[in-house]
Amino acid sequence: EVxxxxxxxxxxxxxxxxxxxxAASDFTSSDYISWVxxxxxxxxxxxxxxxxxxxxxxxDSVKGRFSISRDTSKTTVYLxxxxxxxxxxxxxxxxxxxxxxxxxxxWGQGTLVTVxx
Amino acid sequence: QxxxxxxxxxxxxxxxxxxxxxxxxxxxxxxxNYVSWYQQHPGKxxxxxxxxxxxxxxxxxxxxSASKSGNTASLTISGLQAEDEADYHCCSYAGTYPYVxxxxxxxxxxx
Numbered sequence: 001e002v003x004x005x006x007x008x009x010x011x012x013x014x015x016x017x018x019x020x021x022x023a024a025s026d027f028t029s030s031d032y033i034s035w036v037x038x039x040x041x042x043x044x045x046x047x048x049x050x051x052x053x054x055x056x057x058x059x060d061s062v063k064g065r066f067s068i069s070r071d072t073s074k075t076t077v078y079l080x081x082x083x084x085x086x087x088x089x090x091x092x093x094x095x096x097x098x099x100x101x102x103x104x105x106x107w108g109q110g111t112l113v114t115v116x117x
Numbered sequence: 118q119x120x121x122x123x124x125x126x127x128x129x130x131x132x133x134x135x136x137x138x139x140x141x142x143x144x145x146x147x148x149x150n151y152v153s154w155y156q157q158h159p160g161k162x163x164x165x166x167x168x169x170x171x172x173x174x175x176x177x178x179x180x181x182s183a184s185k186s187g188n189t190a191s192l193t194i195s196g197l198q199a200e201d202e203a204d205y206h207c208c209s210y211a212g213t214y215p216y217v218x219x220x221x222x223x224x225x226x227x228x
Contacts (some may be wrong), residue, residue: 043119043219043220044163044219045219046219058217064190102209102210103151103168104153105168107162109161112210
């Protein structure tokens with residue numbers, strides 16, 4: 001089973017930028033990768049997804065500020081986050097998104113992004 | 118405010134059964150058989166335990182079962198064990214944007 005490892009979280013000032021990475025042990029050509037976030041003490045929120053062909057989709061809350069991409073070897077997926085706000089504070093998880101039934105499996109361990117001055 | 122509504126907390130005694138509800142609308146839970154459930158222990162990543170409304174991935178005990186009726190999905194855990202104490206999140210396909218929606222999560226306490 002593919003294993004995912006996120007990195008890049010940290011403390012960022014409001015208005016700042018940060019890039020998260022999601023490294024996979026073994027993506028297959030059919031893998032879709034999604035980012036899901038979880039604010040402290042709250043539920044899960046879908047953020048973005050990138051399909052193998054390159055199509056990307058975003059939640060309205062991050063559209064125009066966040067950008068998802070994958071490297072040419074397709075073993076790492078990135079989430080570029082710009083114009084960060086306090087409400088973006090969350091643990092960010094990457095997960096394989098199975099479009100056969102719209103479920104997420106497996107998940108990475110998550111990386112904490114804190115937006116605060 | 119999550120798109121799907123779950124009780125904030127439920128509890129049950131060791132060996133008993135508990136059911137967690139997940140209430141949606143005709144635009145998500147009610148219209149698609151694409152409901153999934155995730156178990157999340159404190160400080161850990163979510164883990165898929167149910168997909169396609171009622172299917173269990175390999176390795177998930179058959180104590181976990183799930184179903185759907187109308188706009189409401191349900192997860193039942195029978196023969197509660199101490200290690201079942203965790204947060205449980207439901208998720209549904211929503212057809213169009215935002216494509217998938219989550220519930221707010223339910224904290225299960227095993228007494």
